[in-house]
Amino acid sequence: MTAAAAATATPLRGRAALITGASQGLGREIAAAYLRAGASVAICARDATALDQARSELAALAGPAQQVVALVCDVSRPEQVARVVDEAIATFPQLDILVNNAGVYGPKGPVEDTDWDAWVQAIAINLFGSVLLCRAIVPHLKRRGRGKIIQLSGGGATAPMPRVSAYAASKAAVVRFAETLAVELAAHQIDVNCVAPGALNTRMLDEILAAGPGTVGETFYQRLVAQKQSGGASLDTAAALAVFLAGPDSDGITGRLISAVWDPWRDLPAHRDELVGSDIYTLRRIIPADRGKTWDGGGK
DSSP states (O other): OOHHHHHHHOTTTTOEEEEESOSSHHHHHHHHHHHHTTOEEEEEESOHHHHHHHHHHHHTTOOTTOOEEEEEOOTTOHHHHHHHHHHHHHHOTTEEEEEEOOOOOOOOSOTTTSOHHHHHHHHIIIIIHHHHHHHHHHHHHHHHTOEEEEEEOOGGGTSOOTTOHHHHHHHHHHHHHHHHHHHHHGGGTEEEEEEEOOSBOSHHHHHHHHHOHHHHOHHHHHHHHHHHHHTOBOHHHHHHHHHHHHSGGGTTOOSOEEETTTSOGGGGGGGHHHHTTOOTTSOOOOOGGGGTOOTTTTOO
C-alpha cells in the first residue's frame, strides 16, 4: 500500500480520541471506527462492567501502535470529568479528539407530570456533561494548536419532541453551545461540530418502547415501532461521519449540525469556503420572508 493509500485508509493514524458513552451503541461503534481509522481511543461510561467488556472487544481491533483504555466516568460529575480528562491526556499526550456521545432520554411524559430531579439529571448528563468535557480538554487542545470536538445531537435539536422535553431541550442547547464554542476556538484551529446520527435502533429506542404510548404519546410510539421494525438508521453511517469530522479532510469545517443520513457530508470539503460565514447547517430563526411572506417587511 502506498503512503497516500495508507493515509486515506487510516486518516486518524497517530491521533487519539476520548469518547464518552462508549460502552455500547453508537459510542462503541464510533470507537471501533476510530480504531479502524488508525486512532487510539480512551472510552468512558458509568457502568464499569459494560465498559470493561467493550474495552476487551475493541482491543482486538487495535494495531501494534494503537491502544484502548477504559475510564469509568459519570459525565455529570465535574470531579470525575476532570480526573478522566487528566488520565486520558497522561495516557495519550497526542489526544486531540473529543466525542461527546453520552446521553439519556430522561423522564418521559407531560412536563408537569415528570419527576423534576430526573428532568434536571437529564440536562446534567446531556448538556452539562458535554460542557464539562469541553472545559476540561480545551486548554490541552489549545496547547497543541489543533483539535476536533464532536457532539452527538439528534432530532431533539431541530423539532419539538413532546413528552421527552428534557431530551429535546438539552439537545437543542448542546447545538447552540457547540456553535458558540466553534467561534471561540476558531483561532486555535479547533473544529467543533454536531452530528445528527439519524433514528438508531439502540437501547434508547427500547427504553421509549418500554415506556409505552400512554407515556410517550401514541404518534411518537407508533413512529418508533415502525423504526424498530425497519431496522432504523445505520450505526456505520453515523460512525463514518464521526471519523470524517475527526480527520484532516474536515479541517476548517466548524460550528455545524450535520445529518449523517440526509446531508452530503462526504462532499463538504469542496464547499468549505461556501460554509464559512454562512448559516448552512446551523440552528436559526425562521422569519416570514424565509417562507415568501411579507408580514414583517423582511426584518431579522
